[in-house]
Amino acid sequence: xxxxxxxxxxxxxxxxxxxxxxxxxxxxxxxxxxxxxxxxxxxxxxxxxxxxxxxxxxxxxxxxxxxxxxxxxxxxxxxxxxxxxxxxxxxxxxxxxxxxxxxxxxxxxxxxxxxxxxxxxxxxxxxxxxxxxxxxxxxxxxxxxxxxxxxxxxxxxxxxxxxxxxxxxxxxxxxxxxxxxxxxxxxxxxxxxxxxxxxxxxxxxxxxxxxxx
Numbered sequence: 001x002x003x004x005x006x007x008x009x010x011x012x013x014x015x016x017x018x019x020x021x022x023x024x025x026x027x028x029x030x031x032x033x034x035x036x037x038x039x040x041x042x043x044x045x046x047x048x049x050x051x052x053x054x055x056x057x058x059x060x061x062x063x064x065x066x067x068x069x070x071x072x073x074x075x076x077x078x079x080x081x082x083x084x085x086x087x088x089x090x091x092x093x094x095x096x097x098x099x100x101x102x103x104x105x106x107x108x109x110x111x112x113x114x115x116x117x118x119x120x121x122x123x124x125x126x127x128x129x130x131x132x133x134x135x136x137x138x139x140x141x142x143x144x145x146x147x148x149x150x151x152x153x154x155x156x157x158x159x160x161x162x163x164x165x166x167x168x169x170x171x172x173x174x175x176x177x178x179x180x181x182x183x184x185x186x187x188x189x190x191x192x193x194x195x196x197x198x199x200x201x202x203x204x205x206x207x208x209x210x211x212x213x
């Protein structure tokens with residue numbers, strides 16, 4: 001049973017007790033699901049993903065509600081979370097629609113103007129992830145490389161490493177996972193993925209920490 005104190009009003013996972021609807025709740029929920037499957041959390045994640053769909057094929061909003069800040073733009077982390085949910089639900093056609101949107105909009109992703117906006121160029125790892133999940137195998141090596149780079153550089157950083165963890169887990173890049181596991185094991189700051197998760201999720205009662213007990 002997930003500690004309900006960490007669930008927001010959409011029943012997705014927050015990082016802190018004080019969070020309401022944190023931007024990265026979908027990605028944290030995917031991380032939990034990859035560590036331990038939970039049918040209800042997965043159902044709620046799929047529902048949230050559908051709430052964020054726009055009337056334009058392949059385009060998703062950052063939140064299913066209006067926000068008055070820079071956070072209104074769909075971030076790479078959010079897109080990766082949505083793609084992960086769709087992949088885990090075997091919705092290949094919907095993934096292909098997202099890929100088609102990215103391709104036809106020159107790899108930009110602007111859910112506000114819904115036009116090509118080079119200020120909203122999508123992060124390379126999210127592009128590689130989407131392309132690979134859409135069935136374009138040439139993106140596999142690029143996705144693998146981006147995961148390994150995240151595990152090698154910025155030795156003390158955690159968010160990029162956890163995002164890489166999600167990418168190779170969802171894409172089932174088994175060799176990449178083995179290499180990244182080795183890279184983490186040689187990182188004197190962490191040595192294990194457990195320590196990466198514990199450094200990121202610092203509250204003792206967090207549900208993801210509970211999975212390692």
